[in-house]
Amino acid sequence: MIVTAPADRIEPREPKYYLVKRHLLELIESLEPGALVPTERELTVELATSRTTVRQALGELVGEGRLVRRQGSGTYVAEPKMTWPLQMTSFTEQAAANGFVASAQLLSSERVRATGDAAARLRLPPGAYVYRIERLRLADETPMAVETSHLSVARFPGLVKAVRRASSLYRGLSESYGVKPVTAEETIETRAAPPREAALLGTDTGAPMLVLGRHSFEADGTPVEWVRSWYRGDRYTFVARLTTTA
Ligand code: 16G
Numbered sequence: 001m002i003v004t005a006p007a008d009r010i011e012p013r014e015p016k017y018y019l020v021k022r023h024l025l026e027l028i029e030s031l032e033p034g035a036l037v038p039t040e041r042e043l044t045v046e047l048a049t050s051r052t053t054v055r056q057a058l059g060e061l062v063g064e065g066r067l068v069r070r071q072g073s074g075t076y077v078a079e080p081k082m083t084w085p086l087q088m089t090s091f092t093e094q095a096a097a098n099g100f101v102a103s104a105q106l107l108s109s110e111r112v113r114a115t116g117d118a119a120a121r122l123r124l125p126p127g128a129y130v131y132r133i134e135r136l137r138l139a140d141e142t143p144m145a146v147e148t149s150h151l152s153v154a155r156f157p158g159l160v161k162a163v164r165r166a167s168s169l170y171r172g173l174s175e176s177y178g179v180k181p182v183t184a185e186e187t188i189e190t191r192a193a194p195p196r197e198a199a200l201l202g203t204d205t206g207a208p209m210l211v212l213g214r215h216s217f218e219a220d221g222t223p224v225e226w227v228r229s230w231y232r233g234d235r236y237t238f239v240a241r242l243t244t245t246a
Contacts, residue, residue: 020047020057028066033079037067063208065234078234086240088184088216090170091137091147100139104167107134107146107200109160111153118150121215121226129153133160133169136200137229144236145212146197147229173224181216181224188212190233197230208233 020043027037038046043054058075061067068078087094095102114122114130122130130150137145149169151159155177162172173179193207212229 016049017053017056017060020049020054021060023047024057024061025066028061028077031077033077035077037075037077039074063234068234081235081237083237083239086186086238088182090168091145092168092171095139098139102168103138103141105136105138106160106164107136109133114150118226122150122152122223124152124154131156131159133163143201145229145231146200147227150226151224169225179218179224182219184214184216186212186214188238191230193230193232201230201232203232203234210236210238212238 024037024043031037040051040054040058043049043058044051047054058067062069062075065078065081067075069075082098084098085094087097089097091104092102110132111129112132113127114124116126118124118130119126119128122128124130129152131153132148132150134146134148136143137147153159156162156173156179158176159172162176163169164172166172166175170181173181189211191209191211193201193203193205193209195205197209198205198207210231210233212227212231214225214227214229216224216227218224
């Protein structure tokens with residue numbers, strides 16, 4: 001059954017800043033990436049509105065990755081976002097498939113007692129030790145993601161060294177333990193950037209981020225890792241290829 005909602009609920013009144021935003025979107029469409037857009041002050045005069053209204057419209061477009069602000073220089077039309085396929089492969093392989101060279105900076109690695117959630121996901125008794133490995137992932141030297149992986153210490157003794165040696169978690173798992181994650185559940189949520197992630201990824205605290213979670217398993221269903229990756233929301237379009245099941 002299709003229920004028709006009253007017209008005023010379908011078409012709510014447009015906030016003032018949204019008119020400015022629509023005007024700016026039209027302008028963006030007509031310009032090339034890298035083109036300078038008018039200043040806040042110019043837009044305020046041209047559109048006969050307040051500076052706060054213009055600032056809100058510009059702020060949303062920056063957050064959505066349509067515009068970029070350069071400190072002390074101005075606001076420009078952004079380059080198109082990078083498309084990044086969601087696949088059951090490693091960051092290293094995904095980057096290579098997209099023509100980039102992947103690398104990682106080890107930000108921290110510690111052995112910590114698994115919290116209830118991590119323990120349950122990795123099917124460990126509460127309080128069991130897990131490695132918490134935090135890496136900055138780069139593609140062609142550009143920081144792309146801050147990734148925190150949790151894996152069992154008992155199952156993967158010496159994992160941090162293995163990852164360093166292989167410069168890839170998945171290669172390290174395969175070479176040192178004969179383990180290959182083959183299926184995963186991946187989640188995507190939006191979050192506002194915390195100060196640390198923002199600084200590492202070259203954006204502002206509070207900027208929109210996409211947080212990917214991956215819970216991966218071996219062929220027999222044994223859990224391997226629980227990972228959380230922070231990506232800048234203004235830079236990436238994640239692509240998942242969907243097919244019907246027979
Ligand atoms: C991806 C995976 C992560 C995995 C890593 C291994 C997501 C959100 N993350 O970044 O779970 O640990 O690849 O990459 O999909 P590596 O072998 O290059 O270290």
